[in-house]
Amino acid sequence: MASLNRATIIGNLGGDPESRDTANSTVCNFTVATSEKVNGEDQTEWHRVVAWGKTAEACQKYLSKGASVYVDGKIQTRKWEKDGVTRYSTEIVARQVQFLGGKADSGQRQEPAAAPAATVGVPEDDFPF
Secondary structure (H helix, E strand, C coil): CCCCCCEEEEEEECCCCEEEECCCCEEEEEEEEEEEEECCEEEEEEEEEEEEHHHHHHHHHHCCCCEEEEEEEEEEEEEEEECCEEEEEEEEEEEEEEEEEEEEECCEECCCCCCCCEEEECCHHHCCC
16 A cells, blocks of 8 residues: 655744754754634644755755745654653654745745745755665
């Protein structure tokens, strides 16, 4: 039986991306908020996103809090233990990130000064797993 693990979101960054270098690559973490109206009220969902390699480098360079992005990737859940308690974290591992524009400001969209709308991604062969 075939299966598919794919997540696609469009939203705004909740904070500036955080990146670090690993032994083999660069990794960048950021959160994206998506919103929808439910019974006349805005409902916001927060998504953790992780990008690797060249995608991570571009995200760190061009993204900042409030920026609009399109993210396409797969859902991954990590498990670890801290102080005897098992913890889980679910995130989207980005295959492609498209920069849609500048920060959301008073409902007006601004184009970023440093980078126009751009798409970055890596071939699946370059994923570290």
